[in-house]
Amino acid sequence: MIQLYTWGTPNGKKASIMLEEVGLPYEVRPINIGQGDQFKPDYLAINPNNKIPSIIDTDGPGGKPFTLFESGALLMYLAEKSGKLWPMDTRQRYTVIQWLMFQMGGVGPMFGQANYFHRLEEKVPYAIERFKKEALRLYGVLNKELSQREYLAGEYSIADIATYPWVWRHEMHQVKLEDFANVKRWYDALSARPAVQRGMEIPKK
Ligand SMILES: N[C@@H](CCC(=O)N[C@@H](CS)C(=O)NCC(=O)O)C(=O)O
Numbered sequence: 001m002i003q004l005y006t007w008g009t010p011n012g013k014k015a016s017i018m019l020e021e022v023g024l025p026y027e028v029r030p031i032n033i034g035q036g037d038q039f040k041p042d043y044l045a046i047n048p049n050n051k052i053p054s055i056i057d058t059d060g061p062g063g064k065p066f067t068l069f070e071s072g073a074l075l076m077y078l079a080e081k082s083g084k085l086w087p088m089d090t091r092q093r094y095t096v097i098q099w100l101m102f103q104m105g106g107v108g109p110m111f112g113q114a115n116y117f118h119r120l121e122e123k124v125p126y127a128i129e130r131f132k133k134e135a136l137r138l139y140g141v142l143n144k145e146l147s148q149r150e151y152l153a154g155e156y157s158i159a160d161i162a163t164y165p166w167v168w169r170h171e172m173h174q175v176k177l178e179d180f181a182n183v184k185r186w187y188d189a190l191s192a193r194p195a196v197q198r199g200m201e202i203p204k205k
Contacts (some may be wrong), residue, residue, distance in 0.1 A: 002026040002078075005046060005054040007033045010165035011071045011108065015053040017161050018075050019200030022082035026055075030203040057081070060187040068093055072104040075158040085158050092154065099159030103166070109144075110134045111166045112175035135173050139180050142167075146182035151191075164190045165200070 004019060004026050006012035019026045029035040031052050038050040047054040047069040055074055060066025068077055076097075079086035087093045114131035135189055142163070145152060152159040167187050170177055177184040190196050 001058045003029055003056040003058065003203075005029045005031050005043065005052055005056075007031050007052045007053070008203060009033070010041065010112075011051070012053045012201070013168075013200055014071045014162050015055065015074050015078075015167040016202035017073060017164070017196050018078050018085075018158065020195035020199040020202075021193075022078055022084040023159065024078065024082055028203050044055070056077075070104075071101050072162065075100065075162060079158050085156070085161075087157075096153040096157040096159050099157070102141075103162040105160060107138055107163055107166050111140055111169060111173055115169055118173055132174065135175060139175055139183060142186075143180040143182045146186045151186065160186070160190060168200070171199050 002019060002024055002159075004015055006015060006028060007030060008180075016028070023080055032051060037043060038047070038052065045052060046056065046067055049103060051069070053071055053074060054067065054069040055077075057066045057068070068074055076086075087096060110131060113127070114135040117127040118132055142152070151157060153165065161203075164187070167177075167183065177187060
């Protein structure tokens with residue numbers, strides 16, 4: 001059984017979409033980051049970085065419990081454990097990892113900052129401009145790549161799962177998906193997947 005520590009934000013939804021896609025049994029442990037649950041000692045023992053998501057696999061490697069944080073690592077672990085969405089071919093696997101790292105190092109942090117500064121009451125025009133510009137640049141990269149392939153790494157993969165919940169927040173960082181036709185086509189295709197729909201509803205209210 002996988003215990004999933006999560007909340008209703010993009011990084012949390014990556015993990016629940018993945019668990020729904022691969023069909024591993026899991027139970028949800030909500031960590032209300034708005035109320036500071038992530039700073040409680042019990043949770044810091046699981047994730048010293050005080051962020052969601054994290055998992056405990058009660059039946060981890062060697063049949064022993066395994067604790068893991070960082071959403072990218074979670075996706076790789078769950079792919080490897082389930083044997084799904086994890087290409088055996090080295091080129092394909094590293095292409096998936098490349099786009100996953102692009103999400104972890106670029107899309108997530110930049111869209112996150114864009115969201116933060118757009119919503120901040122005390123407006124900081126330089127920061128709004130900087131992160132909006134970088135978000136638009138990243139949408140441009142995604143759009144160009146998705147003009148050549150159906151999914152980021154060719155086949156549907158954990159790179160798509162990692163990127164989708166951040167694009168789901170496009171209105172928050174004030175990006176019109178209509179301006180990025182290939183991203184929109186890809187976004188609509190993922191939105192139509194039943195596992196993505198179920199994963200996006202976690203944690204249930
Ligand atoms: N690199 C981390 C980022 C996780 C992250 O930023 N989580 C946010 C929610 S999307 C969080 O828990 N924030 C609470 C806090 O910073 O106190 C990952 O991908 O797991």
